[in-house]
Amino acid sequence: MITVTKLTPHVGARVDGVDLSKPLSDADFAHVAAAFFANEVVVFPKQNLTPDQQIAFTKRFGVLEHHVRKEARLADHPEIFILSNKVDAAGNAIGAQDAGRFWHSDLSYKEEPSLLSALYAIEVPVKDGRPLGDTHFASTTAAYDALPDSQKQTLASLRNIHSYRDYRLKNYAAQQEDMRRGIRTVQEHAPTPEQLASVPDMFTPLVRTHPVTGRKGLFANEGHTSHMADMPIAEGDALLAQLYTHITQPQFIYSHRWAEGDLLMWDNIAVQHKATFDYDPLPRLLYRTTVRGSTAY
Template structure:
């Protein structure tokens, strides 16, 4: 196995590993160490069936079933489909615009996800140019580089993470895009039962990584609705300051996709954002598995 560092604070390529076959305990331990060290890792040139992706990622822990049932892969509820491909009825076969805002996956859950693994089945490409990059930012490095006064200010503060807030924000963005003349395919409405399954959760703004013990910022523009006990206007200003700090160029890394990439990222240590610079007939099809994490502290 060879680990090639690709970014300053996060990002590495792991070569010499065939994830379609079970890894030995020693191989898995080496992969795990590299993953938590580099926060975002890619395994290139993989040829994975859905069950093989599930079998590999579930070695890290319990896999989540996403609340959006219509975007789960048939027969494999652990796999969340990300795609702009439409079925014969003109409906998306997966989540069409997931990742519009900077976020960490499932930060609104009682046990926010530890890691996500995204496998590229089909990528948007034309004339040798690949579209749909994914951008990452290290919230560990961002915390480390905060002024001491800001670190002190954040001590003891908590923020609310809300899937309902995200849905409203995403819907507003879709309406604005439609007003500009863009083609928008709306997400299906969630049932009351689905929404009740993801109630708002309050977590520390600064959390401790359960594996590495490092401190990290745990707020994101997609899911964080407000700071607990703080005036909304003051809280919004503080959140905006943190969001701008997190995505400074020195904390970021961009992945350009290749077919067969299995990209895995640490949701405790990093945030990510998709790039929507493609449209049909350029097609994108990705399979995501997500490992449940622990309650932030």
């Protein structure tokens, strides 16, 4: 029997009683999908999945993306994006090491930003009995609901710009800062001109309506938003800073402590997430699949 247990009042639920390595019946899938969209983040503990099984399950939600970073995809499975700090025999990163340094939602810079991501934990670093590398999720719908009506009206017509190029530069600067502080970083490939050309800057509504639930949420994030459109940069930056502080208040957050075998799925329209880099050089390996969404409105 499938059971759904809420993990916080606004965001996050645990789903037990499902084996995702087997095809779900339509009724079970509908149950799981409803729990997912209602709770924005769901964890299915104790799974044992091959890449093909992870792909088969997540494909039921829509078309899977092939990440713009080819070097971080799993060989023969372009739908799988590798999140890892591990390196191959030649010393090259086997995946993306620092996807998630900033609050962000996956692929929010794309013309059709991602609907959801699913991350399957294969290797979880543990130190002194405590798993490391927690992921934090903030509900942008709960944060939006909590705004005063007057601000909701002001925000309704505003747009912000999501930029993959600016994100990579920001990430690179943060990496250099880590190196200065003596934190090990794996040298990553710079994006190629072709990669950059495939993800031009996107003008996106600041208040976005969820195509499945109809809920409104704040669709701007620290990682991918470069600036607000249609207003002076400084004014836009001040507004964004206020919204980021608002969104990431503790009452809107679920923090996931990983266990091997967790399949964690989150709604990229309704939540933002952020990784924790407290484990390196302990090895960490997760596989992500990402379902394509639709143009924001």
